[in-house]
Amino acid sequence: MYSKSCVSVRHLVLALAVLVPSTGEALDIGPSAPLGSSVEESRSDRRDIGLSTTQKPVVPLAFPMSVNGTINNGGTIERVSGERRGPRIPEPMVFDLVRPLGGRRGEGETNVLGRIPLRRKARTVDDAPDPLGFVRRSPDTQGLEWAPEIEYDVWDGIGIEFELPMENARVEAYKGAGQVYFGTGLKDRFIHGSQVIVQYDQQPKLWTTTFLYLAGFRFNETWSVFGMFGPRTELGGRVTDRRTEWLSNVTLFADVTNRLVAGIETNVGQVIDGHASLLVMPQLHYEVSKRWMIQGGIGTRITKDLTLPEIGFRLIREF
Numbered sequence: 001m002y003s004k005s006c007v008s009v010r011h012l013v014l015a016l017a018v019l020v021p022s023t024g025e026a027l028d029i030g031p032s033a034p035l036g037s038s039v040e041e042s043r044s045d046r047r048d049i050g051l052s053t054t055q056k057p058v059v060p061l062a063f064p065m066s067v068n069g070t071i072n073n074g075g076t077i078e079r080v081s082g083e084r085r086g087p088r089i090p091e092p093m094v095f096d097l098v099r100p101l102g103g104r105r106g107e108g109e110t111n112v113l114g115r116i117p118l119r120r121k122a123r124t125v126d127d128a129p130d131p132l133g134f135v136r137r138s139p140d141t142q143g144l145e146w147a148p149e150i151e152y153d154v155w156d157g158i159g160i161e162f163e164l165p166m167e168n169a170r171v172e173a174y175k176g177a178g179q180v181y182f183g184t185g186l187k188d189r190f191i192h193g194s195q196v197i198v199q200y201d202q203q204p205k206l207w208t209t210t211f212l213y214l215a216g217f218r219f220n221e222t223w224s225v226f227g228m229f230g231p232r233t234e235l236g237g238r239v240t241d242r243r244t245e246w247l248s249n250v251t252l253f254a255d256v257t258n259r260l261v262a263g264i265e266t267n268v269g270q271v272i273d274g275h276a277s278l279l280v281m282p283q284l285h286y287e288v289s290k291r292w293m294i295q296g297g298i299g300t301r302i303t304k305d306l307t308l309p310e311i312g313f314r315l316i317r318e319f
Contacts, residue, residue, distance in 0.1 A: 086184035086191035087218035089226050092251040092265045093283045093295040093314050098179035099151050099159035101193045101214065108152035111316040115145045118298075118309040134165035135172045135201045137239065143168035149175075157181030157193075165199075175199040179214075191216050195228070206237035210247065224253045232269075245271045259287040265297075275304040281312055291318045 091097045094115075099107065133145050149163035163175040177197040184191045197210035212230035219225070228249040234242040251265040267279040283297030295314040300307060 086188050087216065087224065089191065089216040089218055089224045090253045090261050090263065090285055092226060092249060092263070093285070093297060094265055094279065094281055094312055095228060095249045095267055096314070097214065098161040098177050098195060099153050101181045101191050101216070102157055103153040103159060105153050105155050107318070108150070109316055109318040110148070110150045111314055113147045113314045114312070116311045117142060118311060133167060133172065135203070137206065138172055138201065138203050141167060171202065173199050173201045189218050204237060204239050206239050207235040209233050209235060212247070222255050226251050226253070243271050243274060245269050261285040278302045283312070292316065
């Protein structure tokens with residue numbers, strides 16, 4: 001009888017050993033890693049979920065947090081890596097941020113902005129300021145206006161940027177910028193900060209400085225708005241009639257799906273005691289993958305001299 005009991009216990013132990021994994025192998029609790037990615041990348045994805053300073057739960061990337069801290073199946077995942085300290089609000093396409101407000105040290109991105117006129121003007125070169133270009137006083141050769149740039153968070157909430165505004169293959173200016181995150185409010189629905197831009201234009205040889213106040217607000221899981229306001233001033237150089245311009249950029253966003261955001265961007269530049277220009281740019285942002293995003297839109301730029309329809313696009317790669 002004793003022998004039969006030993007055999008039964010032995011069989012039970014062998015059965016449990018088959019059913020239960022070895023203690024040397026860790027159990028992976030939660031969603032499995034996407035195909036083609038490593039376990040480390042999957043863990044990194046989980047760290048890349050935007051949380052406010054008072055919220056600590058870890059949630060799969062497919063279920064981003066809403067503004068009240070609950071799981072939201074329908075909200076956008078745009079800019080997940082940068083948003084740790086407030087509401088998730090997209091960036092304007094044409095006049096973007098240095099980095100998403102509240103980003104972490106070591107995060108960054110490279111991107112390219114392009115703008116293409118849909119209607120040619122009568123003259124090959126216009127003596128008036130270039131209505132489409134990044135350098136407003138430069139001669140307009142009616143080419144492709146584009147600007148590669150790199151952005152990086154040097155500390156938590158502090159980002160820097162370097163950009164090369166170009167027309168076709170010619171560098172028109174050198175641009176650098178810095179940005180600071182101030183904090184959040186209104187139960188983490190509001191976020192704000194500040195940005196400083198310094199640009200040297202090749203033609204004419206002119207320095208331009210811009211000081212902007214940044215503010216965003218999320219109304220609910222679908223609607224949000226972001227605004228940028230401040231002066232742009234010309235300094236030094238060979239231009240005698242230096243001017244100061246007030247900039248106002250307001251963009252209304254709607255989260256259409258987990259990966260698709262629709263927006264309408266408006267940008268007003270009013271020269272003190274001078275003329276004004278207006279850009280209206282409806283746009284779509286699509287999150288291709290964890291690191292890649294494409295943005296595109298068709299809008300109109302209105303100046304004192306003409307109304308110019310244009311296409312805008314931006315390709316973004318985060319790292």
